[in-house]
Amino acid sequence: MSLDLASIRARFPALERRQNGRPVAYFDGPGGTQVPDTVAAAMSDYLFGHNANTHWDYPSSAETDAIIDEARATLAAFLGGRPDEIAFGANMTTLLYHFTRAVAPSLEPGDEVVTTRLDHQANIAPWRRLAEETGAVIREIPFDPATGLLDIDALRDAIGERTRWIALGAASNALGTITDVAAARPWADAVGARVVVDAVHYAAHHRTDATRLGADVVLCSPYKFYGPHMGVLWASQAVLDELDPARLPCAGDTGAEVLETGTLSHEGMSGSARAVEFIAELGGPEGALATRLDTAFEVLEERGRSVALRMGEGLASVDGIRLFGPPADGERTTTFSFTVQGRTADDVTRRLAEEHAVFTSHGDFYATTVIEDLDVGEDGLVRAGAACFTTDEEVDRLIEGVAALVR
Numbered sequence: 001m002s003l004d005l006a007s008i009r010a011r012f013p014a015l016e017r018r019q020n021g022r023p024v025a026y027f028d029g030p031g032g033t034q035v036p037d038t039v040a041a042a043m044s045d046y047l048f049g050h051n052a053n054t055h056w057d058y059p060s061s062a063e064t065d066a067i068i069d070e071a072r073a074t075l076a077a078f079l080g081g082r083p084d085e086i087a088f089g090a091n092m093t094t095l096l097y098h099f100t101r102a103v104a105p106s107l108e109p110g111d112e113v114v115t116t117r118l119d120h121q122a123n124i125a126p127w128r129r130l131a132e133e134t135g136a137v138i139r140e141i142p143f144d145p146a147t148g149l150l151d152i153d154a155l156r157d158a159i160g161e162r163t164r165w166i167a168l169g170a171a172s173n174a175l176g177t178i179t180d181v182a183a184a185r186p187w188a189d190a191v192g193a194r195v196v197v198d199a200v201h202y203a204a205h206h207r208t209d210a211t212r213l214g215a216d217v218v219l220c221s222p223y224k225f226y227g228p229h230m231g232v233l234w235a236s237q238a239v240l241d242e243l244d245p246a247r248l249p250c251a252g253d254t255g256a257e258v259l260e261t262g263t264l265s266h267e268g269m270s271g272s273a274r275a276v277e278f279i280a281e282l283g284g285p286e287g288a289l290a291t292r293l294d295t296a297f298e299v300l301e302e303r304g305r306s307v308a309l310r311m312g313e314g315l316a317s318v319d320g321i322r323l324f325g326p327p328a329d330g331e332r333t334t335t336f337s338f339t340v341q342g343r344t345a346d347d348v349t350r351r352l353a354e355e356h357a358v359f360t361s362h363g364d365f366y367a368t369t370v371i372e373d374l375d376v377g378e379d380g381l382v383r384a385g386a387a388c389f390t391t392d393e394e395v396d397r398l399i400e401g402v403a404a405l406v407r
Contacts, residue, residue, distance in 0.1 A: 003282065003303050009389045011036040011278070022357035025394035030173050030201060030335045030385035031361050032223045035275070039227055042274040043267040053263060064266055071269035077289040078276045079199075079218050079234040080209035084255030088264050088272070092200050092219045092231040093122040098259055099196075099217070099233065100126040102245035103165065109135030112162045114193075117369040118143040118150050118177060119169040123198040123219075124369065127167055136164070145374050148175040148325035156187055163193040170202035170213060174367035174381065175325030176308075176335035178202070185214030194239060200224055204387070205304055205333045207297040210234055222268075226388075227275030230268040233259060282388070300388060307334045307386045307395060314399035315384075320406035324374060324381065335385035339376060340405055348382045348405060356401035358394075360384045 009015050014034040017024045026034055046067060052060035054068065072083035079086070089095035113127050113136055131138045139158040143150045159166065166188055168181045181197050188195050197215040199208045204225040210218050216239050223229045235243075235256055245258050252258065276293070283295030312328020315321055320341035326332040340348050345362035352358040363380040364371040371380050384398055 003299055003388065005389065005391055008282075009391075011038070012389055013037060013040075015389065019353060019357035019359075020355075025356075025358045025390075025397055027358060027360045027384040027386065027390070027394075027398060029204070029387040030224070030383060031365065032229070033204065033226050033387050034389070035226055035228070035271075036278050038278055039271045039274045043228060043271040046267040046270045051266075054266075067270050068266060071273040074273035074276045074289065075232050076234070078203075078208065078293065079220070079232070080211050080290075081218075081234040081236070082255075084257075085234050085237060085240065087233040087235070087256035087259040088269055089231040089233065089260065090265075091229065092198070092221045092233075093126075095231045095233045095259065096122060096196075096198075096219060097126045097129075098245065098261070099235075099243075100130040102243040102259065104130055104134055105244040106242060107134040107136045107164060110162060111136045111164045112139055112160065113137070114139045114141065114155070114158050114163055114166040116141040116143065116150055116155075116168060116179075117373055118148075118172050118175075118179065119167070119198060119367070119369070120173050120200065121366045121368055122200070123167050123169055123196070127165070137162070139163075143177075143370075143373065145324075148172065148177040150177070150179045152180065152183060155184060159184070159187045159191060159193065161191055163188070163191050165194050165196060167196045167198070169198040170208070171199075171205065171333050172325070172367065172370065173201040173335070174337055174365050174370045174383065176332040176337075176385075177326055178206070178331045178333065182212065182214035188214075201333065201335070206301060207294060210236075222272040222275050225275055226278055228265070228268045228271040230265060230272050232272065235259075279388075303388070304334050304386070305329075307390060307392075308332060308336075310392060310395050311336055311384065311386060311398070314395065315402060318399065318403045318406060321402060333385070334387075334390070335383065337381040337383045338402075339381060340402065343405055345379050345382045348402070351405055352398070352401045355404070356397055358384075358398050358401050360398075 050063040052064045072086040075086045076083045194216040196217040199220045203220040217235045280292040283292035322339045349362040361383045
């Protein structure tokens with residue numbers, strides 16, 4: 001089974017956009033993908049046909065409750081949990097800040113939290129703030145700047161009797177590195193620690209199942225996998241039972257709802273569910289949602305390996321380009337970051353857009369510790385990430401555009 005790119009691309013109205021007469025090639029997906037028609041339609045349908053607040057005894061309110069229930073069930077299938085273990089929020093960062101506030105009462109001075117320097121700041125800064133407020137100690141795991149790989153031996157050695165939480169990224173949004181986060185599970189179990197996995201970058205490329213990841217908590221952002229701007233958190237019931245979240249006394253008090261504050265974006269919940277359904281459709285029209293997702297990600301991973309080779313080897317062939325992260329044929333996503341000799345990152349992004357209709361991103365991507373350790377300066381990197389709708393022609397156009405900048 002392979003991806004039908006023509007059919008997939010027909011689902012994305014944004015691909016009709018032109019820049020200086022040329023069709024846009026979107027390589028900015030690591031910062032937020034384009035959305036298929038069904039996602040926008042679901043959000044529009046909710047707002048025009050069902051818009052109401054929850055738990056009231058009239059039709060549109062009951063319909064809203066049902067839409068939210070369906071969204072929880074769909075994201076639970078996506079992350080491998082139960083519907084009542086799914087919390088929605090404005091974004092992953094907001095959810096994790098709120099989550100760490102709920103963890104704070106259980107920590108004592110000297111307790112330890114393990115983080116990494118390979119992660120997005122959203123999985124670093126909340127833990128640092130938590131440590132400042134509670135007297136906990138942060139144990140920070142380095143990565144190898146030459147390979148972009150996390151030091152797994154250092155991770156193992158950092159986990160000890162005082163370790164309470166281990167915060168890991170499944171994939172680096174800056175370098176495309178995939179980390180074997182499941183390796184931490186037995187080490188965590190040995191000391192009674194919990195594992196929190198940031199799957200924001202990972203979820204668009206690989207099957208994000210909490211059990212397979214060895215996680216107690218998983219966070220993702222639907223807008224990174226063809227959905228709207230929202231965040232989603234899954235936490236096991238065992239973890240939820242340990243939390244002391246800040247919440248209104250009249251708010252929901254069961255399951256992951258305890259981590260939700262105020263009225264959320266019901267249309268965003270509906271759109272998030274449709275994004276998962278869109279991915280599942282790539283695995284076939286029939287069968288349980290989780291099974292179709294398994295098949296869909298097998299196909300996406302196969303296509304991803306092909307695209308990664310084409311992008312990585314093509315960019316590496318250009319003189320004056322410095323690529324970062326794992327090799328093109330290694331365990332990675334289809335996200336590549338690089339510098340162009342003699343040009344700033346923002347200039348490269350601007351020129352690629354203006355002259356080749358190729359949209360990339362530039363800067364530190366909130367992975368500030370990665371940029372510090374790569375020692376590339378405040379200008380940061382140029383980042384290009386492929387999505388399910390990326391064609392070989394677009395990859396070649398990216399490479400040709402970069403090559404034109406160093407001639």
